């Protein structure tokens with residue numbers, strides 16, 4: 056079994072090297088490719104893909120980690136709700152992210168009831184078991200997770216689970232990509248489009264980036280050779296002075312995406328402006344709970360203090376998320392800030408680029 060897997064890995068690495076050779080032979084002009092998927096960031100670091108590429112092809116990480124892009128205002132709100140006595144249901148990485156009033160872990164240490172889930176549906180079970188307590192699910196993530204949260208909310212409505220609500224902080228990836236493209240400090244030539252998100256929204260969701268902004272795009276799967284195939288496709292577009300959305304993940308991604316999941320989202324959520332860490336408020340880049348399900352919106356249930364502004368100290372996660380700085384540019388990287396003792400969300404989250412670089416010691420530059 057191990058031999059079979061080892062042989063497979065050898066063939067994958069050989070294919071990566073072959074693609075790197077083809078990319079070098081194409082002799083592209085200097086170009087910057089941004090990945091907007093935490094799993095891509097980790098795979099690039101894990102397999103040292105950046106080091107396989109010619110010097111003029113630069114890979115940078117963008118806002119692809121849902122934990123990392125969650126704004127301080129949302130962290131502040133959910134900690135306040137925890138402090139008011141509600142049971143907080145959340146995914147693991149969110150617990151340790153420091154917010155203006157501390158993290159959910161801090162709130163739990165002070166007596167709050169914070170529960171880590173593996174599936175949003177588990178939050179309904181918590182609500183059923185605690186009919187006399189408020190249960191608030193922290194809804195974060197991109198188009199990948201939003202459908203399951205939508206189904207959770209519609210199921211809660213079907214059961215009339217009045218004690219259940221959601222603090223919705225969901226975000227949409229294409230508007231954030233557009234915001235980065237128009238930022239003159241970012242200078243992005245191409246996007247490695249995310250795999251999981253694209254299974255939901257389809258390749259069509261990025262057409263405007265290619266057509267309106269001239270940005271080369273390629274949807275990539277998660278294996279190292281998948282990523283290298285997508286980079287090679289991007290180089291082909293750059294060399295040909297053209298831009299379109301290449302699908303290098305055809306085994307999972309279709310042009311129109313998953314229309315069932317899209318319908319689930321549309322039935323529960325409305326598109327709204329959203330605040331992103333580092334990127335600020337981006338118009339129409341998030342989801343809010345629509346009128347039909349407004350009783351399940353935690354934002355309507357709690358009286359909260361205004362968010363506290365805080366000094367991020369040495370943490371430059373905001374710049375890292377925009378590709379304006381590398382994790383290694385941070386003075387705290389690897390010293391004051393490590394996965395065991397993280398200062399910012401990019402080191403807390405298993406999908407964060409600081410955590411990826413720390414773990415795999417990616418040589419960026």
Ligand code: SF4
Pocket residue numbers: 369370371372375382385386387388389392393397398399400401402403409
């Ligand atoms: S290394 Fe730590 S402190 Fe620095 S940007 Fe990353 S998460 Fe923030």
